[in-house]
Amino acid sequence: MKEVNRKSAIVIGGSIGGLLAARVLADHFDRVTIVERDRLPGVGEQRRGVPQGRHTHGLLASGAAAMERLLPGLRGELLDAGAVPGDIVNQGLWFHAGGFLRQVPSELNGLLQSRPLLEGIIRQRVLALDRVHVLEECEAAGLMAGCGGRRVTGLRLKDGRALEADLVVNATGRGSHGADWLEELGYGQPGVERLEVALAYTTRLFRRCGELSGNIAAIVPPTPSGKRGGVMLAQEGGRWTVTLISHFVPAAPMDLEGFRGFARLLPSPCIHEAIRTAEPAGEAQSARFPASVRLRYERLKRFPEGYLVFGDAICSFNPIYGQGMSVAALEAVALDHALGAPDVAAAFFREAARIVDIPWSIAAGNDLRMPEAAGARPASVRWINWYIEKLHRAAHRDAELSLAFHRVGNLLAPPPSLMHPRLLWRVLRENVMGRRSGCAVPLDRQYQRT
């Protein structure tokens, strides 16, 4: 997209990705129209187009910082609405390699809330901008193009209407038809990378009543042998949201007893102990996530002017790493920069690919530990997974390693930072010397000392 007339932009999809894109576009275009299939509900209410909203949504520190940069004061508004603040290292129980990572004060000040609360507050802020308008209950059906298909000129709606725009941003999520629409205009489809993860989520809310010994989160990822994991986060309204995860094994049952029974099978008992007697709030919800999918728009040789793809429509990650919303926020910052470039699409897709590379490598690399996950496992991936396991073991006691791991997981530092010679030495020392000296408290119980 070489030249952009900056009069009007359309964003298809009014979820977190689309809203953050609209926020940025409002600095560059006179009018920004969000086209959303759903009727938009009040703050904190679920809606059909975002079924994942019923499941636990963690926000990484990098994503929270990018959102705050785009919408100053957002953190304060979320706190006012009941979001739970806390140091996610010092007040989070992260169970890896048979024990909890060392809890230590950090700069990773998390904010825990339900997905509808976060989306609702962002929506309020973005729709309050003078230049942003929304068309609710309005479904996009395809692109309109001019100049012999070289430029996208607007959108066809399902109801037969047409909307013209100088830029169309497709933020329609994982189920996006963006690649087909591109093909209809005579362009090639982007290459697709897909990693089957056969994930199932079952989520329940419980009333919060002092469980987890004052901690605000417990994260117990599935292991290659057990294939069952869980995430338990505090959220507004005095609730815990508890998601039980299965990887290549049957999903956690929806009924309360079955749900608790599944929690007992996790590598750490902490979530089971917390929900064993906790009072449930509402019914269980389930979701399936067959595969992580990445579309390589940045590799297309030809791409029309006046069109971009955004958020989950570019890459939808295995959700257990909690990356999607943060990547969308980082892409919004990248969009702001790209809109100043001579070729907006090339600049945006290049930067979006750079943003996606790291979380994709973290998620895909780790998922390949599962023997059932089909995909090449070069020596580098096997070595990294071996090393991370050793690092986790060492981080049960070593505060610096624990912090370094959390910074990478929060996309605040690149994965190679974990290979710094100082950290390599600490991993080695702790795995050799630490084992010899033994550990007085069973590692899966340590949090109870806090």
Ligand SMILES: Cc1cc2nc3c(=O)[nH]c(=O)nc-3n(C[C@H](O)[C@H](O)[C@H](O)COP(=O)(O)OP(=O)(O)OC[C@H]3O[C@@H](n4cnc5c(N)ncnc54)[C@H](O)[C@@H]3O)c2cc1C
């Ligand atoms: C089970 C699950 C759990 C997750 N957990 C986390 C987590 O813990 N942390 C995290 O950061 N991320 C998580 N994610 C990912 C996160 O939900 C997304 O990354 C985030 O919503 C941003 O996506 P998006 O805005 O690009 O697309 P979506 O959120 O999928 O939104 C797409 C929007 O487009 C609209 N739409 C679709 N088609 C059309 C059309 N033709 N016309 C008009 N509107 C249309 C939809 O109604 C919807 O509003 C999870 C995802 C899943 C599936």
